Amino acid sequence: MGISIGLVGLGSFGSAFADLFMSHPLVDRIALCDREPERMQAFARKPSWQAKLKSSDLYASLDDICRSDLDALAIITQPWLHAPQAIQALESGKHVYSAVPVISIPDADEILEWCDRLVRTVERTGLHYMLGETTYYRPQAMVCRRRAAADDFGSFVYAEGEYFHDVDSACNLREVQRLRLASKAGAEWLAVQEHYSRRGVKNGPMHYPTHSVSGPMSVMQAHPVKVLAYGYANRDGDDYFADSAFSNETALFTMSNGAAMRICEYREIGHPEREIFRIYGTHGSFENDTWTTNRTVESLNETQMRDPLPEDVAAAFARATGPDFYGGHGGSHAYLVNEFVDAIAHDRVPAINVWESVRYMAAGATAHKSALAGGAILDVPDWGDAPR
Numbered sequence: 001m002g003i004s005i006g007l008v009g010l011g012s013f014g015s016a017f018a019d020l021f022m023s024h025p026l027v028d029r030i031a032l033c034d035r036e037p038e039r040m041q042a043f044a045r046k047p048s049w050q051a052k053l054k055s056s057d058l059y060a061s062l063d064d065i066c067r068s069d070l071d072a073l074a075i076i077t078q079p080w081l082h083a084p085q086a087i088q089a090l091e092s093g094k095h096v097y098s099a100v101p102v103i104s105i106p107d108a109d110e111i112l113e114w115c116d117r118l119v120r121t122v123e124r125t126g127l128h129y130m131l132g133e134t135t136y137y138r139p140q141a142m143v144c145r146r147r148a149a150a151d152d153f154g155s156f157v158y159a160e161g162e163y164f165h166d167v168d169s170a171c172n173l174r175e176v177q178r179l180r181l182a183s184k185a186g187a188e189w190l191a192v193q194e195h196y197s198r199r200g201v202k203n204g205p206m207h208y209p210t211h212s213v214s215g216p217m218s219v220m221q222a223h224p225v226k227v228l229a230y231g232y233a234n235r236d237g238d239d240y241f242a243d244s245a246f247s248n249e250t251a252l253f254t255m256s257n258g259a260a261m262r263i264c265e266y267r268e269i270g271h272p273e274r275e276i277f278r279i280y281g282t283h284g285s286f287e288n289d290t291w292t293t294n295r296t297v298e299s300l301n302e303t304q305m306r307d308p309l310p311e312d313v314a315a316a317f318a319r320a321t322g323p324d325f326y327g328g329h330g331g332s333h334a335y336l337v338n339e340f341v342d343a344i345a346h347d348r349v350p351a352i353n354v355w356e357s358v359r360y361m362a363a364g365a366t367a368h369k370s371a372l373a374g375g376a377i378l379d380v381p382d383w384g385d386a387p388r
Contacts, residue, residue: 002028003071003345006094008062008085010039011183013099014076016328018043020337021074022052023320025312026345031057033065033073035184048320066092072344073097076132078185079104079208080192083114086129090121095128097340100210101364102131102357106196106203106243108365108372112381115358115365119383122354130340130350131357133210134329135161135275136218137336139305144219144279144286146307152291153281156257159216161277162264163208167240167247169273174240193243202245204231204371205265209364212263214352215277222257223359224366224380231371234268241268251367253380263367275329302331313338355386 005027007018014034022030022043030052032040040058043049059065062085065073072095075085083103086096103114122129135141147153167173180186196203206229217223231246241247247268253261278287285291289305291298309317317325317334327333343350359382366380 001345002026003341004029004031004069005072005074005341005344006031006033006057006059006065006068006070008033008065008073008075008089009077009099010034010043011076012179015039015042017074017076017333017337019048019320020317020325020327020334021341022049023316024337024341025316026341027052029054029057029070031059031065031068031070033059033062035060062088066094070094072340074340075099078180078183078189080189081185083118087118087121090125090127090129093125093127095344097130097132097336099132100134101208102361104207106193106201106207108207108369111207111361111365115361116383119354119358128343128350129354129357130343131210131352131354131360132336132340133214133352133357133360134332134336135211135214135277136352137332137339138215138276138330139302140276140286140289140330141215141218142307143291143300143305144215147284147286147291148219148221152284153279154283155281156220156222156255156259157280157282158260158262159220159255159277159279160262160264161212161216162266162274163205163211164264164266164269164271164274166269166271166273167238167267171273173267177240197243202372203243204246204249204368205244205267206249206251206364206368206371209263209265209367210357210360211275212265212277213261213360213363216261216279217359217363218356219279220255220257220259222255222259223382224253224261224363225256226254226377227251227363227367227370227380228375228377229367229370230375232268238268245368245372249367249371251363251370253363253367263363265364306331307335309334309338349386353386355383358383
């Protein structure tokens with residue numbers, strides 16, 4: 001028996017996942033929710049959606065869809081809304097898939113407070129939460145987890161990851177910001193941002209750390225214990241960075257397995273977009289799509305690195321979206337959808353569960369606090385492992 005799921009937020013990013021959720025063989029019923037009705041109608045009119053979407057399953061607000069009898073909600077709204085909306089959905093009895101990050105607000109301490117509230121809500125309700133972190137399902141992460149499970153790395157020594165996303169790169173962050181602010185929720189964010197500005201609270205790129213930290217952390221199955229970080233502040237008065245203490249942040253972590261991890265979150269850099277990692281062990285290492293030992297070098301392609309999707313899932317996705325059904329961010333979208341739907345249908349803890357998710361956020365939030373303190377060494381909070 002399949003599940004019922006509601007998609008909350010059908011902007012450009014949410015829309016990229018819609019056909020995948022709808023077409024999954026374990027989804028029997030789908031619902032839509034957006035404050036701007038025309039976004040829902042674009043899918044409601046599609047012939048391929050008629051079997052799973054009823055006209056009564058179009059909702060104008062999160063409050064309305066939370067009152068429904070759906071099993072789960074996929075929340076792909078504005079980043080500052082993710083955690084409170086996820087908690088509301090969990091409190092209403094729904095499992096939750098959330099777009100990244102867990103939450104994006106300027107105050108690092110508030111981020112950590114939201115992480116704590118989210119973990120406590122999941123523990124109290126017994127429901128499932130999954131973060132839709134794309135790097136987790138990039139081909140490089142999948143092959144490294146397989147190698148780690150086979151003990152091919154030996155003991156982990158060092159890992160590094162980065163998210164290089166210059167504000168004026170191909171995926172232009174100024175345009176992303178403009179589109180977000182043009183929506184109803186975006187207009188509300190301006191008032192929230194003013195609240196932080198009056199307090200003198202400055203943001204930083206480490207508050208969106210999930211793309212850079214999730215690869216190394218998921219492969220090593222380790223979490224940060226201590227961090228020191230430094231920031232680079234924009235020097236030419238760019239208005240985009242007016243509410244940020246730093247445009248670039250670099251952090252060095254001591255990990256729970258004894259390894260070191262270096263992370264870069266850069267929004268002002270003359271380099272193509274890059275969202276990747278490298279991991280080094282005593283027996284083997286991975287970098288630049290290459291597996292190496294002290295004697296061998298093996299170059300890998302994406303097909304070799306990817307885990308297989310279930311055949312019926314891959315076929316359904318191909319019918320809905322075409323032969324290149326993996327989606328964006330290194331082909332991770334199809335895997336994210338399959339992992340969440342399968343986990344809910346079989347009542348198991350998702351791979352990127354709430355305990356894993358808050359570790360990503362705690363790494364970044366604490367790194368930003370360290371950078372603000374000029375490189376102070378700080379303890380990184382932790383909420384423990386997912387129950388087995």
